[in-house]
């Protein structure tokens with residue numbers, strides 16, 4: 001009580017002082033944020049040391065923090081020069097880091113409705129890129145979102161009104177003495193200092209960064225001519241936003257200075273808060289508070305180790321007994337859930353939890369922990385052999401992690417049933433969006449993103465992963481959409497295949513053997529389905545329209561490919577160049593002869609515009 005009223009009194013005094021002293025505040029300098037005029041939102045918080053934490057290493061966090069007073073960055077309708085400098089650190093959670101943080105200038109501090117992960121807690125799929133946002137951001141991004149044109153998974157970008165950067169570069173700094181660029185890992189857990197300067201006369205925005213122990217490099221990493229008069233408003237809020245996704249990092253800011261019409265003050269490095277040690281990488285998230293706390297007391301450490309040692313011994317003995325009984329468990333592999341856990345997570349496979357039946361299994365929604373929602377696929381194996389094969393395949397795919405795949409968390413088995421535990425993907429499967437009217441109509445840009453996402457998932461399966469994996473059943477009902485409508489390809493790497501009319505490559509019908517080429521064929525057909533909003537085969541249509549591939553090919557020959565586009569897509573936001581690119585790539589993939597089809601890597605290059613499509617006549621041969 002006393003503490004509360006004291007802090008209220010302090011706040012009032014602080015506000016009075018600041019109001020009086022800064023009729024028009026033009027500069028500030030914060031070493032840490034204790035007592036700073038900073039407002040925090042979402043997952044942001046200020047540590048007792050003064051460190052600003054935008055997100056911790058939990059999944060799908062997003063947090064913003066803004067300087068409490070708006071800044072006047074417009075003067076008689078034209079922008080003013082400003083300069084800012086800050087020190088940040090990104091400490092990755094277990095596994096790959098994600099997603100990043102950004103310095104933001106925005107007309108408002110309200111980011112409700114924004115998404116975490118790729119959208120950095122600033123935008124969402126519907127307002128991304130909208131010029132009404134009037135937001136300038138400089139992003140420090142540690143994940144490559146192919147569909148958002150990210151260049152790599154460690155870059156700095158200048159963003160206007162959305163997360164697709166107008167300019168970006170791999171994180172690096174210029175070493176003045178050696179006269180060369182030195183690359184810098186953003187998610188190293190080490191402090192990095194940034195300078196962002198805008199000269200309104202020259203209309204140049206510069207972004208420079210360097211490790212904290214180095215002085216400011218002479219050359220900026222990014223330097224871009226921009227007229228920010230149209231972006232800034234009368235009142236601008238300045239601050240930071242950070243977000244995690246399925247991959248996570250703690251996003252931290254140590255200090256910040258800002259100045260209008262002048263250079264931002266330099267930091268006294270000794271006054272900055274220090275960065276807490278990251279948790280030991282090998283330990284699973286829920287247990288380490290004992291270990292993470294650093295104790296100066298040696299006897300304490302010894303006791304802890306002794307206790308741990310005894311624990312370890314007990315666990316080893318248990319494991320030994322276990323392994324003796326069931327040898328397969330000990331091999332490093334997928335997480336094994338007990339049947340009890342899975343059964344209670346799904347309410348005993350209650351019918352209200354049934355998500356649907358697909359690919360010889362039933363999917364149930366379940367809840368493992370308050371924030372951990374899962375999808376469980378229940379497969380009944382007819383033979384012992386089938387069960388053994390399935391478990392071997394689960395083992396093979398259990399270490400696969402990619403942004404556009406539905407990640408397998410583990411499995412459980414009981415009798416002749418196997419339960420595959422996946423992360424839950426909230427928006428359900430793509431076929432419902434495409435072929436029925438009970439979901440919102442996907443816009444063109446959403447469709448294009450979805451297509452690029454599937455392509456990158458397939459590219460990963462076909463080559464980038466530990467060993468090539470054929471999907472074998474690429475179709476709309478196996479593509480799930482997450483909250484941000486990112487595509488997540490599911491149901492990869494499982495034995496029994498159910499052919500789907502229209503997606504099956506001719507040679508697959510003959511040989512029954514799935515290959516990378518048959519995956520590419522199926523993806524080609526799927527691309528056309530996504531653009532045209534109809535199924536590959538629709539028997540009720542007039543004869544010339546029954547087969548989607550033929551119908552698109554006819555459109556191509558007649559030069560009216562654009563007419564094949566889903567009529568529900570708003571014509572104004574169609575990008576003709578992209579529609580043609582996707583349909584032509586689709587035709588190329590759906591070539592009847594396997595040799596005529598491109599590899600998925602090439603397909604990704606076509607879709608990204610890195611590689612141009614072959615000349616037109618190629619499409620005719622063999623489709």
Ligand SMILES: *[C@@H]1O[C@H](CO)[C@@H](O)[C@H](O)[C@H]1NC(C)=O
Nearest residue numbers: 043055056057058059061285
């Ligand atoms: C992150 O913060 C949330 C909310 O404050 C908390 O529930 C969660 O346990 C934290 N996660 C970690 C890894 O510290």
Ligand SMILES: *[C@@H]1O[C@H](CO)[C@@H](O)[C@H](O)[C@H]1NC(C)=O
Nearest residue numbers: 074075076077078229233234
């Ligand atoms: C700024 O622009 C507004 C609207 O365009 C206009 O009404 C106003 O007169 C302008 N102010 C100055 C100082 O040029």
Ligand SMILES: *[C@@H]1O[C@H](CO)[C@@H](O)[C@H](O)[C@H]1NC(C)=O
Nearest residue numbers: 111112113114124125126127
């Ligand atoms: C995006 O955010 C805006 C508000 O910022 C909100 O109105 C809109 O519903 C959000 N869109 C989605 C798809 O969540």
Ligand SMILES: *[C@@H]1O[C@H](CO)[C@@H](O)[C@H](O)[C@H]1NC(C)=O
Nearest residue numbers: 169174179180181220221222
């Ligand atoms: C360093 O990187 C910058 C920005 O990417 C580039 O413009 C410059 O040419 C590079 N300089 C050297 C010496 O490589």
Ligand SMILES: *[C@@H]1O[C@H](CO)[C@@H](O)[C@H](O)[C@H]1NC(C)=O
Nearest residue numbers: 197198199204206219220223
């Ligand atoms: C931006 O960088 C360029 C190139 O180094 C330099 O000429 C210019 O003065 C810089 N502008 C600002 C505002 O720092």
Ligand SMILES: *[C@@H]1O[C@H](CO)[C@@H](O)[C@H](O)[C@H]1NC(C)=O
Nearest residue numbers: 081082199200201202261262
């Ligand atoms: C902006 O650039 C102009 C012209 O190069 C220069 O005279 C001016 O001092 C610069 N302003 C700032 C704030 O750096």
Ligand SMILES: *[C@@H]1O[C@H](CO)[C@@H](O)[C@H](O)[C@H]1NC(C)=O
Nearest residue numbers: 077078203227228229230231
């Ligand atoms: C900058 O943009 C503003 C508003 O969009 C415009 O009025 C002004 O003429 C532009 N300045 C230059 C030099 O292009």
